[in-house]
Every structure is written in C-alpha cells, then in structure tokens.
Amino acid sequence: MSESPTQTLPSESGLPPLDADGLLHLYREMYRIRRVEELAAKAYTMRKILGFCHLYIGQESVAVGAAAATKDDYWIAAYREHGHAMAKGMGAREMMAELFGKETGCVKGLGGSMHLFDSDIKFMGGWGIVGGHVPLANGVGWAIKHRNEGRVCCVFFGDGAAHQGAFFEALCLAQLYKLPVVFICENNAYAMGTAIERQSYLTDMSLRARGVGMLREQVLGFDVENVREHVGRASKYAREGNGPVMLEIVTYRYRGHSMSDPAKYRPKGELAEVKETRDCLQITEDRLRDDFGISESQLAEIRTKLDAEAQDAYDFAEQSAEPSTDKLYDYMYAPDNTVAPDEPVAPGGAK
Numbered sequence: 001m002s003e004s005p006t007q008t009l010p011s012e013s014g015l016p017p018l019d020a021d022g023l024l025h026l027y028r029e030m031y032r033i034r035r036v037e038e039l040a041a042k043a044y045t046m047r048k049i050l051g052f053c054h055l056y057i058g059q060e061s062v063a064v065g066a067a068a069a070t071k072d073d074y075w076i077a078a079y080r081e082h083g084h085a086m087a088k089g090m091g092a093r094e095m096m097a098e099l100f101g102k103e104t105g106c107v108k109g110l111g112g113s114m115h116l117f118d119s120d121i122k123f124m125g126g127w128g129i130v131g132g133h134v135p136l137a138n139g140v141g142w143a144i145k146h147r148n149e150g151r152v153c154c155v156f157f158g159d160g161a162a163h164q165g166a167f168f169e170a171l172c173l174a175q176l177y178k179l180p181v182v183f184i185c186e187n188n189a190y191a192m193g194t195a196i197e198r199q200s201y202l203t204d205m206s207l208r209a210r211g212v213g214m215l216r217e218q219v220l221g222f223d224v225e226n227v228r229e230h231v232g233r234a235s236k237y238a239r240e241g242n243g244p245v246m247l248e249i250v251t252y253r254y255r256g257h258s259m260s261d262p263a264k265y266r267p268k269g270e271l272a273e274v275k276e277t278r279d280c281l282q283i284t285e286d287r288l289r290d291d292f293g294i295s296e297s298q299l300a301e302i303r304t305k306l307d308a309e310a311q312d313a314y315d316f317a318e319q320s321a322e323p324s325t326d327k328l329y330d331y332m333y334a335p336d337n338t339v340a341p342d343e344p345v346a347p348g349g350a351k
C-alpha cells in the first residue's frame with residue numbers, strides 16, 4: 001500500500017502567531033542554552049566535567065522551536081541533549097550539576113551528560129547508542145494511544161542515526177500501528193567527522209519515511225518560528241490520531257562532535273558562513289528588532305540576566321556535593337516491594 005493521496009500534513013499548526021513576548025521567550029530559551037553550554041565547555045577543559053560531552057551550540061532553534069509546539073508532550077533524545085532537556089523545562093542548575101556528576105543533578109549525578117532524564121517534564125532521556133533510542137518512542141507512543149492521552153512523542157536523532165536498523169524498524173511499526181510519534185532527524189551536516197554527502201546518497205533523511213508510507217517533510221531549522229510551525233503541524237496530525245510523521249530539520253553544529261574533536265574536517269569558511277548568515281540567535285534578534293521594535297539595549301539587558309543565570313548554574317554545580325558512594329548501587333534495580341519488612345531474606349536475595 002502506498003502513501004494515501006488523501007493524507008497530507010495540515011497546512012497550519014493552529015498555534016497562535018507569535019507576538020513580541022512570545023518571540024522574546026523563545027530568544028531567551030535559545031540564549032540560555034547556548035550560554036550554559038559555553039560554560040559547560042569551559043568546565044570540561046578544566047576537567048570539572050569528565051567523560052563525553054557533546055555540545056548543541058548552533059542547533060538551539062530546533063529544540064526550542066519544537067518545545068514551543070509540544071510543551072506537554074513526551075520527548076526522547078540522543079546524547080547531544082543538553083538543549084533538549086532545557087528546552088523541555090529542565091533548570092540550568094540541575095542540568096549543569098548533572099554534567100558535573102553532582103548529587104544535585106537531575107539524576108543525582110549518576111548519569112552525566114548523555115543520560116539526562118526527568119519524567120516530571122516528560123523528558124525521557126538522554127541515550128548514548130546511536131539510533132538505539134528511536135524505537136523507544138514507539139513504546140511511549142503505544143502507551144499514549146492506549147491511555148488516550150491526546151499527546152505525541154517526539155524523538156530526536158541525528159543524520160548518522162538515520163542509517164541504523166533500529167531506526168528503520170521503528171518507522172515500520174510506528175506507521176503500521178499509526179502511533180502518535182513525530183520522528184525528528186536533526187541533520188547537522190556531520191556524523192562525527194563524516195559529512196552528510198559522504199554518508200548517504202539521499203541527503204534529505206525524511207525521504208526514508210516514504211518507504212513505509214509515512215508522511216514526511218524537510219524543514220529549515222535556523223529560524224525558531226519556522227521550526228515551531230512545522231513541528232506544530234506534524235504534531236497536530238499525529239495528535240489527532242492520523243499516525244506518525246517524520247521531519248528532517250536542517251541545522252548545523254558549531255562545535256566538534258564532542259569536546260575532544262577539533263573539527264578539522266570542515267571545509268574552510270563553512271562554519272563562518274553559517275554563523276554569519278544562519279545563526280538562530282541572530283535571526284531572532286533581527287526579527288525582534290525589525291518587526292517588534294525591541295531595542296539593542298533591551299536585548300543586551302536580557303543577555304546580561306541570562307549570563308548571570310548561567311554563571312549561577314555553574315557555581316551551583318561546582319559547590320554541590322558528589323553523590324555518596326553508599327548510593328552507588330541504588331537505582332540499578334526496581335525496589336523489591338514483594339518482601340515484607342520483617343520477612344527474612346535468604347542470602348543473595350532469593351526467597
């Protein structure tokens with residue numbers, strides 16, 4: 001069966017147009033993420049953050065625009081997820097403290113950069129295996145459908161992940177069962193050091209969806225308003241019970257793959273050209289100034305406040321305690337609630 005000609009994405013998201021306050025909010029969100037990550041980079045070089053650390057700088061408009069359309073929906077992301085967690089509502093303090101491995105972090109310092117999680121804000125992780133997390137969205141989608149929640153699950157992954165078997169399998173079943181999932185491929189032009197043209201004959205990864213009859217769209221991701229509108233349309237379609245949608249959102253990462261990558265594989269001038277012509281903060285600043293009359297000094301004041309907030313998160317993380325070693329094995333297994341408090345337990349825990 002091929003894609004039904006009667007099925008198309010809605011031409012409008014139904015979200016209200018953004019006024020000055022609405023756009024300022026999105027600007028603040030993007031700036032906060034960038035600033036917090038710049039401080040995370042500083043902490044990393046000082047060995048205050050250990051392990052892997054993949055920065056999202058340059059891509060902020062994707063998570064922030066998507067959050068503006070799906071604030072009360074579930075999200076799952078990969079390992080470049082600091083921005084997603086914050087856009088979904090995680091505070092800068094608990095995010096930074098987690099990167100520092102401190103007990104005040106969102107998962108008590110036991111996860112670190114790639115394993116941010118907070119079910120209260122419906123942020124279902126932070127996953128390190130490329131593409132491995134994509135099928136988890138089907139599980140969440142199935143639960144949403146079963147419980148009639150009227151929500152969607154957005155799953156974010158990279159262009160490199162769109163080559164993985166788990167990704168293809170997830171697409172097949174999501175479409176078969178008409179699950180309320182929005183698959184969002186953030187095409188940031190590279191998978192580690194391999195440029196998109198060297199990874200794939202197709203460079204629009206959303207075309208993968210056509211093989212299973214799923215609606216798809218390629219979206220430019222540098223303008224946060226554009227992302228909000230297109231994720232809004234896709235989530236409207238999925239939320240109304242029509243089935244999943246796949247979006248490829250074109251973006252660009254400014255930093256290396258991880259903190260240890262100097263990114264020497266980029267053609268000369270490429271990064272500078274993107275920063276100059278497509279920087280998401282700059283695009284939004286221009287619009288705030290030109291269309292809403294927000295002055296440069298108002299913007300500067302906002303940035304100063306957010307700089308202080310990011311520094312506060314850094315200080316908070318630095319001053320927080322390390323998790324106690326007593327807790328090393330906590331949270332590994334679900335508590336065994338079947339054992340009464342006074343019931344003797346045989347060695348090894350067998351009953």
Ligand SMILES: Cc1ncc(C[n+]2csc(CCOP(=O)(O)OP(=O)(O)O)c2C)c(N)n1
Nearest residue numbers: 080128129130158159160161188190191192
């Ligand atoms: C199954 C698996 N293979 C390889 C890796 C090593 N690895 C980590 S990130 C990455 C590149 C993924 O690129 P992409 O999906 O485009 O995401 P981006 O890093 O650009 O956000 C690779 C190969 C891994 N973590 N898991």
Ligand SMILES: [Mg+2]
Nearest residue numbers: 158159190191
């Ligand atoms: Mg990539």
